[in-house]
Amino acid sequence: MIRLPSTHAAITAPLVVSSAAFPGVPIGRSLLDGRPFHLSPVLTDMAVLPSTNSLALGGLGSGKSTTDKTWIRREVLEIGHQAVIVDNFGEDQSSGEWAPVTRSLGGRVIQAGSFTLNPCSELFSPEVREQLVRSLILAVDPDALTTHSTHALQHALTHPKATSLNGVVDALVQPEDGRWPAATLADWGVNAAIALSRYTEGSLQGLFDGQDASLPETDLPVLSFDFSRMDRNSPAIPSLMAAVSCWVEHVWLPQSTAAHRHLVLEEAWQILLSPATAELIQRLMKNSRRAALSIKALMHTLSDLGTDRAQDLARLCEIVHVGRLGPEEAAKVGALLGLPAWAIDRIPSLGPGEAVWKVGPDYVDIVKTVITEEEARLTDTSSRRRKAQQAMTADLDVVEQLASQVHDEDQDDVEPDDILEHCPDVLEPVTPGEAREAEDWDWEMPPNVIDTRHQDALQAAREGRCSEAADLAALGERQDIAAHGINSDQAVSWLVTRARVAELCGNLDQATQLRATVVRMGKDVDRADWLEQTKTPPTGPQWHRGPDPAVPETPAGHIEPVKKQHRTWPYIAALAALAIGIAGVYQKADDDEREQKAAAYKGRSGASLTIDGVEADVVARWSRDRDRVILELRASFEPNSKFLRIDASGKSAQSVRENGWYPKAPEISVPVEDYLADVTVRVAIGGKSWKPNVRVHSKTIRLSPTGVAYDAQTGEKLPSDV
Numbered sequence: 001m002i003r004l005p006s007t008h009a010a011i012t013a014p015l016v017v018s019s020a021a022f023p024g025v026p027i028g029r030s031l032l033d034g035r036p037f038h039l040s041p042v043l044t045d046m047a048v049l050p051s052t053n054s055l056a057l058g059g060l061g062s063g064k065s066t067t068d069k070t071w072i073r074r075e076v077l078e079i080g081h082q083a084v085i086v087d088n089f090g091e092d093q094s095s096g097e098w099a100p101v102t103r104s105l106g107g108r109v110i111q112a113g114s115f116t117l118n119p120c121s122e123l124f125s126p127e128v129r130e131q132l133v134r135s136l137i138l139a140v141d142p143d144a145l146t147t148h149s150t151h152a153l154q155h156a157l158t159h160p161k162a163t164s165l166n167g168v169v170d171a172l173v174q175p176e177d178g179r180w181p182a183a184t185l186a187d188w189g190v191n192a193a194i195a196l197s198r199y200t201e202g203s204l205q206g207l208f209d210g211q212d213a214s215l216p217e218t219d220l221p222v223l224s225f226d227f228s229r230m231d232r233n234s235p236a237i238p239s240l241m242a243a244v245s246c247w248v249e250h251v252w253l254p255q256s257t258a259a260h261r262h263l264v265l266e267e268a269w270q271i272l273l274s275p276a277t278a279e280l281i282q283r284l285m286k287n288s289r290r291a292a293l294s295i296k297a298l299m300h301t302l303s304d305l306g307t308d309r310a311q312d313l314a315r316l317c318e319i320v321h322v323g324r325l326g327p328e329e330a331a332k333v334g335a336l337l338g339l340p341a342w343a344i345d346r347i348p349s350l351g352p353g354e355a356v357w358k359v360g361p362d363y364v365d366i367v368k369t370v371i372t373e374e375e376a377r378l379t380d381t382s383s384r385r386r387k388a389q390q391a392m393t394a395d396l397d398v399v400e401q402l403a404s405q406v407h408d409e410d411q412d413d414v415e416p417d418d419i420l421e422h423c424p425d426v427l428e429p430v431t432p433g434e435a436r437e438a439e440d441w442d443w444e445m446p447p448n449v450i451d452t453r454h455q456d457a458l459q460a461a462r463e464g465r466c467s468e469a470a471d472l473a474a475l476g477e478r479q480d481i482a483a484h485g486i487n488s489d490q491a492v493s494w495l496v497t498r499a500r501v502a503e504l505c506g507n508l509d510q511a512t513q514l515r516a517t518v519v520r521m522g523k524d525v526d527r528a529d530w531l532e533q534t535k536t537p538p539t540g541p542q543w544h545r546g547p548d549p550a551v552p553e554t555p556a557g558h559i560e561p562v563k564k565q566h567r568t569w570p571y572i573a574a575l576a577a578l579a580i581g582i583a584g585v586y587q588k589a590d591d592d593e594r595e596q597k598a599a600a601y602k603g604r605s606g607a608s609l610t611i612d613g614v615e616a617d618v619v620a621r622w623s624r625d626r627d628r629v630i631l632e633l634r635a636s637f638e639p640n641s642k643f644l645r646i647d648a649s650g651k652s653a654q655s656v657r658e659n660g661w662y663p664k665a666p667e668i669s670v671p672v673e674d675y676l677a678d679v680t681v682r683v684a685i686g687g688k689s690w691k692p693n694v695r696v697h698s699k700t701i702r703l704s705p706t707g708v709a710y711d712a713q714t715g716e717k718l719p720s721d722v
Contacts (some may be wrong), residue, residue, distance in 0.1 A: 022359065025074040027067070028369040031354065037367045039359065040075060041294055041319060042260045049360045051318040052260075052294040053285050056355075057301055057333060058323025059471060063353035065266065066379040067321065067369045068296055069101050072262060073378070076105050076221050082258040083107075084248060085224040086241065088267035096228040098266065100378045107222030112230050116210030117243050120157075120164055123215055128250045130157055133168060133196070135242030135280065136208060141195040143689055152189030165209045169196050191689055194613055194640075202610065204239065215247060218255040245280040253291050261293050268297035285316040300471055301329050302336065321355040321367070322347055326478055340364060454497045461504035464713040469505070473498045492518055504712055506682050506700045508647045597676050600706040605679075607709035607718040612687035612697040614641045620703040626675035631703075632667040633683050643686030643696055648679065678704045680712055 024040020041052035058064035075081045087096030099109045119132040133153065137144050145153070153168075155178050161167035172189035175182050199208045216223055225244055227237055248263055263284065285295050297313065314320070314336055322333055327348045334344035343356045343364055350356070353369040371379065453476040460469035477494035484490045499514035603622040608615070616635040623629070631648055635641040645654035646666045653666035670679065684698035700712040709718045 025071070025078050026370070027071060027074075028353075028367045031366040031368050037357070037365065039071075039319075040079060042292070043079075049318050051285075051289065051316065053288055053317045054294065054296045054319035054321070055314065055317040056296065056298040056321055056323075057325065058355065059300060059325055059475070060468065061352055062323030062325075062350065062355070063369060064298055064321070064323045064355070065097065066353065066371065067355065068264065068298055069098065069379045070369060070371050070375050072222075072264060072296075073101055073105065073375065075262070079260075080258060081260045081262060082220070082256055083222045083262040083264060084244075084252060085222065085264045086227065086244060086266060087224050088227045088237070096224065096226040096266070098224050098264075099226065102222045102224040104378055105222045107220050107224060108217065109224045109226050110216060112207075112225065112227045112240055116206060117208055117215070117247075118164055118210045119208055119243065119246075120162055120168060121215065122163075124246070124250065126157070128246055130154065132243060132246045133157065133165075135246065136165075136199060136239050137192055137195040139239040139242055140198050140204070141191070141689055143691070143694070144191040144195040146191070148188035149190075149192045152185050153192050155185055156189060165196060166200050169193050169200055172196070194688060198613070199239070202613070207240065208243065215251055218252050219257070242280060245284065249280075249284060249291075253293060259292070261291075262296060263293060264296045264298070266298050268299045282313075282316065285313075300467060301325060302333060318361075319357075319359050321357045323355045324348065324350040324352075326475065454493070457497055457501055458504070461501040462712065462715055466501070466505040466713070469501045470498075473501050503680060504700065506698055506713070508650075508652075508682055512650055594676060597704075597706055601676065602707040603705060605703040605705060605707050605709055606720050607701050607703065608720070609683065609685075609699060609701075609718070611683070611685040611699060612640075612690065614638050614685045614687045616641070616644070616683070616685055618646070618681060618683050618701055618703070618709075620679055620681070620705075622672075622675060622705055626672075628669055628671045629679050630667060630669050631679070631681050632665050633685075634665045635663070635685065638662070640688040641685070642688065642690045643684070645684040645696070645698075646681060647684075648681040654684075676705060678702045678710075 021035075022037075022039045023043040024038050026036060026038050028037050029035065030037055041049055041054070044052075056064040056068055072081075072083050072085075076083060085098045085102065087098040096109070102109050119136060120129050124132065130153070134145060134150075137153075152172060152175070155175060156162060156168050156171035159167070159171035159176065161171050172193035173186060175185040175189065178185060180188075198204050225240070227240060230237055253261065265281070281295070281297075284291070284293065287293075288295060297317070302314065320337055322330075322337075322339075325333060325347050330344050330347035333339075334341075334347070337358055339356065339358060343366070346366060347356055350366075353371075355367060355369070357363075357365050357367050359365075453472065457469045457472040457476065460466075460472060473494060477491060477498070480488065480490035480494060495514050495518050499511040499518075502508070502511040502514065603626075604620065606617055606619040608617055610616075614635055615638060616633060619632045619634065621630045621632075631646055633644050633646045635644060641663055642657045643654070644663045644666050645652065646668060648668060649670045651668045651670060653668045655663040655666050657663045672679065680700060680702050682698055682700045684696045686694075686696040690696060701718065702710045702712045704710075707720060709720050710716065711718055
């Protein structure tokens with residue numbers, strides 16, 4: 001803890017008000033002068049803090065979520081506030097990260113997909129019903145609501161059938177005469193009906209098409225809407241968020257009896273990227289003081305939202321705490337928030353739980369969040385990482401025991417084959433430098449070179465966490481550029497990893513540009529690929545190892561005294577045997593997997609998709625000589641099909657509906673080096689509402705020569721036509 005006199009603190013941090021103290025729950029302590037830091041925005045004088053909304057920024061592991069969980073928990077327990085959480089992230093697939101805190105407070109976790117909401121419920125007023133249905137339409141098709149279709153929707157909502165979403169669709173397709181004839185109203189409402197049909201018979205069925213669905217309770221201390229199991233790119237998230245926002249505004253706030261309420265948006269960038277939901281959240285922020293509501297938005301960085309919307313969000317938040325960010329992002333955030341230079345300089349070096357806080361227009365401080373053991377258990381999101389570390393420690397203990405056993409035996413009688421008998425079946429890699437003390441070796445072992453940063457970024461991209469994957473890749477690239485130089489092999493390997501991340505996330509143009517950059521740097525893309533390099537043991541000098549120790553020259557006439565040698569060969573032999581065994585296990589696993597894939601080889605794969613209301617099939621056919629694959633996108637006789645496009649390995653093909661004829665099936669031929677490797681392809685389809693120069697809906701698919709197909713972003717197995 002850093003303690004400075006108040007005069008010194010004022011010089012070092014000119015915008016810190018040394019005598020400022022805020023009422024409310026404890027959060028932590030200042031790292032500038034050691035004073036406790038308390039804050040409950042609603043208890044702070046309005047002249048000091050006009051708005052009670054807050055924004056939390058910070059990279060992975062910075063502690064921003066832990067701070068807000070602790071903050072909310074204390075306000076619920078100590079002041080009696082209520083909270084609604086929109087939880088978009090979980091460490092595993094069972095529940096979101098706010099679930100332990102919610103349950104500890106006697107709250108309820110509502111898993112998205114396990115409940116059905118009726119937007120036409122009589123519990124909503126007619127104005128709210130219309131607003132909610134309009135939000136659902138805009139979430140899946142922003143262009144569907146024209147002036148005419150809006151009137152057709154308003155007319156349909158007055159129909160006796162309009163007690164559920166299915167009834168609204170029926171009333172749009174078969175309306176009754178009104179101010180305009182029924183045929184005219186049906187023609188006007190067709191786009192709105194198609195958009196709503198996504199919820200009644202499409203991929204979003206089961207979320208909003210209930211007839212007798214009830215609304216969540218309004219008297220619980222905490223209510224968490226858990227979206228963590230859902231595909232992050234699915235329109236279901238903005239649709240559900242639109243429903244939650246309407247429920248918060250028109251049901252929860254009027255019926256809640258708490259003195260103050262909090263709406264927490266975890267991973268807020270996913271919600272605010274949708275124009276429909278962003279408008280709802282911004283309206284809630286503007287009316288928050290009158291509604292006795294505080295909105296807390298959590299995200300990695302404002303860059304996820306784009307310039308204009310990020311600035312609007314920052315202006316509506318009087319409280320901001322910024323955890324660790326990279327230097328470039330820290331400078332952008334600091335300039336936008338008006339932070340002083342000394343605070344911006346500290347952001348890249350902040351530790352976990354440390355953040356630069358800006359409260360109101362003048363107060364700036366660096367605060368370390370302080371939590372109890374119970375709060376640490378409830379807010380923990382690193383259990384899986386800790387288990388991996390514990391597994392590594394256990395394997396190192398095995399090696400220590402093995403070395404100790406060999407050391408205690410009669411060394412003169414020990415043979416290499418005897419040492420192998422002591423080796424257990426250890427499947428995890430070990431770090432030899434930690435197995436024995438340095439003085440037991442003839443020279444210092446190189447540092448641990450197990451680097452999983454590339455794999456972590458790619459795994460995040462495969463699971464659909466594209467923003468997180470990009471952050472991991474950018475952080476790793478900055479670290480290696482700083483350590484090895486911008487033209488180093490390490491830096492180039494990150495360009496290739498970023499290209500793969502872009503490809504997995506459907507951004508093929510960015511992937512092509514990144515690979516072109518590698519070529520312009522005079523690097524071989526295949527050799528620069530760090531992941532590919534790890535498959536073949538290098539034969540030349542390696543970047544991650546220091547030079548071999550120099551052999552000192554013996555002066556002429558000097559006789560080297562006899563030195564007692566450590567019996568290190570048994571330990572080295574034991575570790576070598578372990579390494580050989582581990583390599584053999586991994587090699588055998590790879591060989592077995594390849595043999596299974598070869599046995600299941602079909603030479604053809606396909607996936608059935610529904611994109612923008614169009615049912616289509618993407619098909620991959622491997623050639624007879626297995627050196628190329630033909631990819632084709634088919635939407636045969638689909639009346640809504642207007643535009644088809646397919647992209648893979650830098651090649652693309654597309655077709656457009658012309659003169660009433662259905663678009664032809666686009667086809668490309670892509671060379672392959674390994675015929676057993678999966679092929680990744682991006683397909684884009686424009687449906688009935690598609691117009692030229694309008695962004696189309698797309699998906700990235702991974703096709704296996706065994707006939708299986710997966711969604712490349714979520715890893716979900718797709719229906720196949722094979």
